[in-house]
Amino acid sequence: MNQNQTGQTNAVVMAGMSTALAVVLSMIGLYVPVFSGIVFLLIPLPIAYLGMKQGVKWSVVVTGGVLILDSVFFGVISAAFLCAIFGVLGVVMGFCYKRKLSASKTLLFGAAMVLIALVGEGLAALYMLGMPSLLFGGEAMDSVKEAMTEVLPSLYSGDQLAEAEKQVDVMVEAMKKSVPFTVCAAALFYSWAAMTLGKVIFSRMGIHDIPQLPSLERWEFPRAFIFLYVAVLAVQYLLPEQETVSYIAYNAGSFCILFFWLQGVATVWWMPHRYPILRAFRLLIVVLSLFIGMFQMGLVFLGMADMGLNYRKKNHYE
Secondary structure, three states, X not given: OHHHHHHHHHHHHHHHHHHHHXXXXXXXXXXXXXXXXXXXXXXXXXXXXXXXXXXXXXXXXXXXXXXXXXXXXXXXXXXXXXXXXXXXXXXXXHHHHHOOOOHHHHHHHHHHHHHHHHHHHHHXXXXXXXXXXXXXXXXXXXXXXXXXXXXXXXXXXXXXXXXXXXXXXXXXXXXXXXXHHHHHHXXXXXXXXXXXXXXXXXXXXXXXXXXXXXXXXXXOOOOHHHHHHHHHHHHHHHOOOOHHHHHHXXXXXXXHHHHHHHHHHHHHHHHHHOOHHHHHXXXXXXXXXXXXXXXXXXXXXXHHHHHHHOHHHHOOXX
């Protein structure tokens, strides 16, 4: 009985500390935008740690507490955003860590729950608060287009202005078409980034038995993505007038390109084992691929080649 009471007391203390830490991180992220990108990704970690040590019910309780406190301090919308994404991610991570699930399952479960939370928040903003949501295009995208169009006359004139307006139209249409891909990719990124930070912090705390993703140079994706991409190209060529089919194919193709690029990044990261001189340039190549189309397509083709030929695997990653 005493042991049960002690365990319950410890759980309550840990829950209180986790709640306080999550709220403080929320405050820093909202009021110090320079650091918000990293700070928000730290919010799931105390919740995940509590779930790993005391069980998922305690991490759910803490997430609820953070939602209430953040609502008082920052407003319902900000609190819902923080808890919907980062609180739920912490709950899932804690559950997966406690159950000793594999890193890939933890990544996918975390991304799935973040995606559900994002869609749910978008629906709430759209139907309950009457606010347009970028998740569903429509008015929100039109507002973005109007804001960009208003700025153009101060930068261009004549034919240049007309050309700039056409480019804005093309860009906004591409944004509308790629919303599903963008949201899903963001969910995967949030899950991966939180797991990566968790690996570093939990290791420093002496916790080494949590599932970890393989090192970057050993990342691999199924060869089926090549066949899927070929099918996407065929559908876009054969059924260009079918808007729904084209919409689905566009986003499926975007996912294929993303995974080709990631496989290319992994291959570049591995290459110094064969060509040591590349070690000094591999980070630069990856960074340039984020901004320069030529480098990006180079990594995409490299990823496709490695995916199709199993080059790294045939060389035993050495």
